[in-house]
Amino acid sequence: MRVVVNAAVSADGKLSTRHREQVAISGAEDFARVDRLRADGDAVVVGVGTVLADDPHLTLDDGDLRADREDRGDPPNPARVVADSRARTPPDARIVDDAARTYLLVADAAPGDRVADLEANPTVEVIRAGEDRVDLPVALDRLEAEGVEQLMVEGGGELIFSLFAEGLVDDLSVFVGPTVIGGREAPTLADGEGFVDPEAFPELRLTDTERIDGGIVLHWTVAEG
Ligand SMILES: NC(=O)c1ccc[n+]([C@@H]2O[C@H](COP(=O)([O-])OP(=O)(O)OC[C@H]3O[C@@H](n4cnc5c(N)ncnc54)[C@H](OP(=O)(O)O)[C@@H]3O)[C@@H](O)[C@H]2O)c1
Numbered sequence: 120m121r122v123v124v125n126a127a128v129s130a131d132g133k134l135s136t137r138h139r140e141q142v143a144i145s146g147a148e149d150f151a152r153v154d155r156l157r158a159d160g161d162a163v164v165v166g167v168g169t170v171l172a173d174d175p176h177l178t179l180d181d182g183d184l185r186a187d188r189e190d191r192g193d194p195p196n197p198a199r200v201v202a203d204s205r206a207r208t209p210p211d212a213r214i215v216d217d218a219a220r221t222y223l224l225v226a227d228a229a230p231g232d233r234v235a236d237l238e239a240n241p242t243v244e245v246i247r248a249g250e251d252r253v254d255l256p257v258a259l260d261r262l263e264a265e266g267v268e269q270l271m272v273e274g275g276g277e278l279i280f281s282l283f284a285e286g287l288v289d290d291l292s293v294f295v296g297p298t299v300i301g302g303r304e305a306p307t308l309a310d311g312e313g314f315v316d317p318e319a320f321p322e323l324r325l326t327d328t329e330r331i332d333g334g335i336v337l338h339w340t341v342a343e344g
Contacts, residue, residue, distance in 0.1 A: 120263045123290045124272040124279055125156055130334075132307050133300035134276055141173040144296040146332035150180070153273075156292070157197055158184040160271040162222070162262060164200035165214075166278035167207050176213040177273065197271070198222060200262065202278050204252045206233035210240065217242050222265070224258045226251055255285050280311030283321050288341050291323065296334040 127144040128134055135142055157163055163177045178196040179185050185195035196219035201208050204226040208215060215221050221242055225234060226249040238245050244265075248257040262270065272282060282288050293308065314320050323339040 120259055120267060121269045121289050122259070122272060122282065122287050123156065123160065123269065123292070124282065124288050125153060125292045126274050126279065126308055127294040127296060128308050129296055129298045129300040131299050131301060133302065133305040134274060134308060135172070135306050136300055137302035137304040139168075139172045139306060142300070144298065145294045145334065148331040149294045149334075149336070152294075152329075152331070152336065154179055154181050154184060157271055158188060160197050160269040161193075161267040162198040162200050162269075163271045163273055164202060164224075164278070165273050166275050167201055167203035167205075168277055169273070169275045170201055170203070170208050170212055170214055172275070174213050175273070176216070176218065178218045194219065198265075198267065200224060200270070202253045202255070202258070203229075204249065205229050206237055208237060210236050215240050215243055220244065222246055222262060224248060224253045226253050228252075255281055255287060259287060276306040276308055276310035280309040280313070283309055284311065284314070286321075288321065291339040291341065292336060293339075294332070294334055294336045296332070 129144055158179055177199045189195050199214050199219055199221045202224045206225050206229040223237055223243055223245050225245055225247055228251050234245055237243050246258055246261045248254040322342040324342055326340050327338040329336040
């Protein structure tokens with residue numbers, strides 16, 4: 120499976136403000152780029168923190184991209200995936216509507232009633248992996264067995280850090296926007312516990328850059344460990 124992380128950050132590396140509400144960092148050109156990247160993948164994953172903060176839909180905006188997918192025998196939208204150890208995704212969240220299939224990655228610790236409420240939705244399929252927290256290598260293997268060959272990661276910072284820490288990321292695209300958000304509590308591209316040992320820092324190679332929306336997209340690939 121190829122794992123492609125995409126995010127938009129301010130010039131100081133923040134994904135959002137300290138209030139963790141959704142803010143526009145990029146513009147129309149970047150939205151179109153993200154739509155194309157989504158269309159290239161089999162599934163798009165976010166952490167439950169992003170679901171609770173932004174209530175994203177994670178479907179394709181551009182009807183032509185949906186039609187192209189259908190022409191090649193794929194569903195019009197990629198599947199949606201939430202890393203949600205305790206099944207905190209609200210049953211009325213947009214990510215579990217009927218626009219596409221949704222895989223809910225939960226841990227054994229997830230309360231059975233919340234899992235059952237979400238599983239009652241015909242578009243939702245639950246994948247259990249891990250005891251207290253979603254075991255990402257196991258969960259991604261399960262997704263691969265479901266036919267997910269390219270997985271796009273759309274945040275947030277907790278999930279992105281875990282994927283790097285597990286050595287699961289292949290590519291990273293970051294739009295760096297022309298603004299400063301600041302705030303030591305504001306989420307950044309990679310939060311979690313962070314690496315301490317420089318030997319553990321993932322090594323990235325810059326493969327391309329694009330100037331759009333008054334900022335720049337940096338395309339990186341992760342060097343083999
Ligand atoms: N600018 C952008 O491109 C962009 C994109 C996305 C989000 N955002 C912003 O980012 C913020 C949300 O980011 P966030 O970092 O708070 O949340 P997040 O990464 O979306 O979700 C984190 C949650 O995912 C769950 N999770 C399950 N398994 C995990 C694992 N193995 N490793 C890590 N997390 C796991 C954890 O909750 P459980 O333990 O309950 O499972 C964790 O608290 C919001 O402010 C949103 O607006 C910005």
